[in-house]
Amino acid sequence: MQQQISVITLGIADLARSRRFYVEGFGWKPVFENPEIVFYQMNGLMLGTWLGKALAEDMQREAMRSGGFALAHNVPSREAVQPLLDRLAQFGGKMLRPGDAPPHGGFRGYIADPDDHAWEIAWNPAWPISPEGYVSWGT
Amino acid sequence: MQQQISVITLGIADLARSRRFYVEGFGWKPVFENPEIVFYQMNGLMLGTWLGKALAEDMQREAMRSGGFALAHNVPSREAVQPLLDRLAQFGGKMLRPGDAPPHGGFRGYIADPDDHAWEIAWNPAWPISPEGYVSWGT
Numbered sequence: 001m002q003q004q005i006s007v008i009t010l011g012i013a014d015l016a017r018s019r020r021f022y023v024e025g026f027g028w029k030p031v032f033e034n035p036e037i038v039f040y041q042m043n044g045l046m047l048g049t050w051l052g053k054a055l056a057e058d059m060q061r062e063a064m065r066s067g068g069f070a071l072a073h074n075v076p077s078r079e080a081v082q083p084l085l086d087r088l089a090q091f092g093g094k095m096l097r098p099g100d101a102p103p104h105g106g107f108r109g110y111i112a113d114p115d116d117h118a119w120e121i122a123w124n125p126a127w128p129i130s131p132e133g134y135v136s137w138g139t
Numbered sequence: 140m141q142q143q144i145s146v147i148t149l150g151i152a153d154l155a156r157s158r159r160f161y162v163e164g165f166g167w168k169p170v171f172e173n174p175e176i177v178f179y180q181m182n183g184l185m186l187g188t189w190l191g192k193a194l195a196e197d198m199q200r201e202a203m204r205s206g207g208f209a210l211a212h213n214v215p216s217r218e219a220v221q222p223l224l225d226r227l228a229q230f231g232g233k234m235l236r237p238g239d240a241p242p243h244g245g246f247r248g249y250i251a252d253p254d255d256h257a258w259e260i261a262w263n264p265a266w267p268i269s270p271e272g273y274v275s276w277g278t
Contacts, residue, residue, distance in 0.1 A: 044183030
């Protein structure tokens with residue numbers, strides 16, 4: 001079976017509020033949008049932000065507590081971590097952990113998007129990122 | 140800012156139980172594992188399954204209800220959807236929605252992993268998948 005994830009779909013409560021975080025905070029450009037969903041073309045997969053009620057109906061499950069999860073966006077240098085966390089906080093993010101050095105090396109912080117989905121902003125020198133944004137296990 | 144997601148980290152309660160779903164169910168091969176985390180090299184990003192307590196401590200936030208989310212694994216044909224859902228159910232998955240046709244076309248079902256993280260198994264003829272597993276907006 002191909003080791004492949006096609007889409008990450010995040011349930012959201014308010015499209016404009018979420019869009020502001022991703023478009024103005026991260027600076028990402030939607031590839032498609034309508035009144036209930038926004039799609040972003042990412043590195044080999046799609047990110048969708050979809051009204052939570054519609055997602056729950058599609059999954060046939062109410063939004064519920066799962067074991068928790070986090071998405072990571074890696075940046076090319078240690079110095080790039082905190083400014084991006086700060087920028088995301090300006091556009092609706094809620095800081096969880098300001099940047100610091102984890103035991104396994106590198107540098108990282110966490111911020112939640114306006115719908116409480118956690119993002120880690122990290123500099124991880126062990127994992128190369130290609131010009132296309134493809135991330136690989138490096139060591 | 141590069142439109143790039145480096146890692147999806149799923150909080151899990153039991154490493155062996157989760158590993159069975161991903162390794163035996165999906166048939167994926169870990170690139171790294173230790174007693175608290177398993178990493179899989181995916182299509183341009185990493186998937187990590189990490190003990191939820193460790194993830195919560197790293198995020199400095201308890202696992203909590205977010206707006207809900209789903210990961211999707213797309214398959215090359217309509218006929219491949221239900222057999223994969225059934226196989227995942229055999230290895231610890233909980234069926235949420237057996238395969239059927241959504242209003243926007245294609246064919247899909249949903250199954251939760253042993254830690255309640257939802258996976259959509261989908262055939263979406265509008266979104267091409269490259270031989271390397273890179274998924275793009277097609278129409």
